[in-house]
Amino acid sequence: MDYQAEYQKKRTTAAEAVKVVQSGDWVDYGWCTNHPVALDRALAARKDELTDVNVRGGVTMWMPEICKADDAGEHFTWNAWHMSGVDRKIAAKGMGYFCPMRYSELPRFYRENVTVDVAMIQVSPMDEHGNFNYGLAASHLSDMLSVAKHIIVEVNQNMPWVNGLTGSEINIMDVDKIVEGDNPPVAELGAGGPPSEVDQAVAELIVPAIPNGACLQLGIGGMPNAVGMMIAQSDLRDLGVHTEMYVDAFVDIARAGKITGARKNLDKGRQVYAFAAGTKKLYEYVNRNPHVQAAPVDYTNDVRVLSQLDNFISINNAIDLDLFGQVNAESAGLKHISGTGGQLDFVMGAYLSNGGKSFICMSSTVAGKDGTLKSRIIPTLANGSIVTDPRSTIQYLVTEYGMVDLKGTATWQRAEKIISVAHPDFRDELIAQAEQMKIWKRSNKR
Numbered sequence: 001m002d003y004q005a006e007y008q009k010k011r012t013t014a015a016e017a018v019k020v021v022q023s024g025d026w027v028d029y030g031w032c033t034n035h036p037v038a039l040d041r042a043l044a045a046r047k048d049e050l051t052d053v054n055v056r057g058g059v060t061m062w063m064p065e066i067c068k069a070d071d072a073g074e075h076f077t078w079n080a081w082h083m084s085g086v087d088r089k090i091a092a093k094g095m096g097y098f099c100p101m102r103y104s105e106l107p108r109f110y111r112e113n114v115t116v117d118v119a120m121i122q123v124s125p126m127d128e129h130g131n132f133n134y135g136l137a138a139s140h141l142s143d144m145l146s147v148a149k150h151i152i153v154e155v156n157q158n159m160p161w162v163n164g165l166t167g168s169e170i171n172i173m174d175v176d177k178i179v180e181g182d183n184p185p186v187a188e189l190g191a192g193g194p195p196s197e198v199d200q201a202v203a204e205l206i207v208p209a210i211p212n213g214a215c216l217q218l219g220i221g222g223m224p225n226a227v228g229m230m231i232a233q234s235d236l237r238d239l240g241v242h243t244e245m246y247v248d249a250f251v252d253i254a255r256a257g258k259i260t261g262a263r264k265n266l267d268k269g270r271q272v273y274a275f276a277a278g279t280k281k282l283y284e285y286v287n288r289n290p291h292v293q294a295a296p297v298d299y300t301n302d303v304r305v306l307s308q309l310d311n312f313i314s315i316n317n318a319i320d321l322d323l324f325g326q327v328n329a330e331s332a333g334l335k336h337i338s339g340t341g342g343q344l345d346f347v348m349g350a351y352l353s354n355g356g357k358s359f360i361c362m363s364s365t366v367a368g369k370d371g372t373l374k375s376r377i378i379p380t381l382a383n384g385s386i387v388t389d390p391r392s393t394i395q396y397l398v399t400e401y402g403m404v405d406l407k408g409t410a411t412w413q414r415a416e417k418i419i420s421v422a423h424p425d426f427r428d429e430l431i432a433q434a435e436q437m438k439i440w441k442r443s444n445k446r
């Protein structure tokens with residue numbers, strides 16, 4: 001096969017390529033750093049010819065052009081598998097919606113449940129075998145493309161080329177059109193600055209509970225990344241990585257010489273992840289790095305896989321938590337913030353692993369819009385808040401005031417443990433509420 005001849009045959013402009021989109025179509029932008037740029041711009045330029053076009057994406061790193069016009073929502077609907085700050089802005093505009101999912105199930109949704117009329121994603125340049133690498137995400141992209149009626153790839157020379165266990169590239173023979181974009185820098189997700197005092201206090205509780213040889217997962221958000229940075233400065237050694245999202249902290253831990261992957265029961269020596277987002281440091285590190293492997297999310301997040309990895313350590317963040325131990329990591333009442341993502345799978349998977357532990361960590365308080373402090377530990381979740389992890393699944397809860405293991409506890413015991421790590425200013429009120437809820441015993445704290 002003469003791949004170069006095939007390339008020239010399929011190469012076209014963004015404006016030509018997006019002509020395939022019709023009113024009523026479902027269009028997929030892929031995920032996170034794979035969202036198209038030139039193709040998005042060209043699709044936005046066709047706005048007035050189109051109505052009822054549904055576009056799917058998620059963990060959106062920049063405002064899509066199709067969402068910018070004042071009347072954009074009359075032409076396009078944005079559907080996010082996981083919401084970032086940008087997705088929240090699109091939702092606030094009235095044209096964006098969240099699609100609930102356990103991220104591990106997403107490839108199957110494509111195989112069984114959803115229609116893809118047109119898929120358009122950024123990829124790295126074609127190699128000598130005719131393959132375009134998905135770059136920073138294996139995730140669900142192979143399954144998404146396998147059902148797409150029409151596939152357009154947008155080549156970006158800045159997209160890293162990442163080794164994959166499987167599901168990390170598409171061959172030119174399966175592509176309909178190729179567009180060479182303007183090669184924008186790959187969007188960066190800031191690492192969130194140095195750890196705060198609260199982050200440090202939380203990390204000081206978690207890090208000693210991690211054994212040498214542990215296999216790590218760090219969740220999305222500032223605090224897990226900060227804990228990861230503290231792991232990089234710890235005495236831990238021989239660590240492994242099996243995670244959904246690869247973030248800057250893993251690069252710090254690896255560069256500190258702490259990751260060998262030698263004790264991993266699966267994919268020994270390899271750092272395995274579903275998608276990556278971080279800074280240039282991360283993008284340079286993963287590029288053609290044989291120690292790093294992208295893999296489909298129905299592998300990375302599958303509890304059956306996690307259960308085979310000994311000493312699996314999962315560290316995730318939450319919005320708030322109630323006295324029953326229900327974890328909300330995705331909304332503030334009716335305001336949708338992020339998504340379940342992989343959190344529930346990792347909480348359950350870590351518990352199934354020999355020696356595994358799952359940590360839900362959060363600051364004990366958060367400042368409201370008016371600056372007043374409110375407790376993240378609350379009697380019951382707010383009306384409309386989502387239960388990301390049912391109370392039956394949570395293991396360790398960590399705030400800057402302590403770490404408690406909630407497994408095996410009666411309602412009164414867990415209320416006592418949960419309140420013991422709440423901010424001291426809120427404990428009396430929480431106890432009063434627990435009494436009213438009939439989950440407090442005299443033998444507790446007063």
Ligand SMILES: CC(=O)SCCNC(=O)CCNC(=O)[C@H](O)C(C)(C)COP(=O)(O)OP(=O)(O)OC[C@H]1O[C@@H](n2cnc3c(N)ncnc32)[C@H](O)[C@@H]1OP(=O)(O)O
Pocket residue numbers: 085088217218219220221222223243244245316317318319320329330332337338339340341342343346366376
């Ligand atoms: C990635 C893996 O490997 S899989 C497992 C990990 N996946 C998950 O844990 C999924 C769910 N978790 C998450 O999405 C994140 O960890 C979060 C949302 C809980 C925290 O992420 P962060 O980026 O640190 O959150 P941050 O503090 O910036 O807050 C995000 C938004 O929520 C709002 N928020 C946070 N806490 C609260 C609260 N208690 N009440 C009201 N709003 C809140 C913030 O104001 C902010 O809103 P805005 O940007 O629209 O103003």
Ligand SMILES: CCCC(=O)O
Pocket residue numbers: 059082103220244245339340341342343
């Ligand atoms: C899906 C994005 C990251 C997460 O699991 O929360």
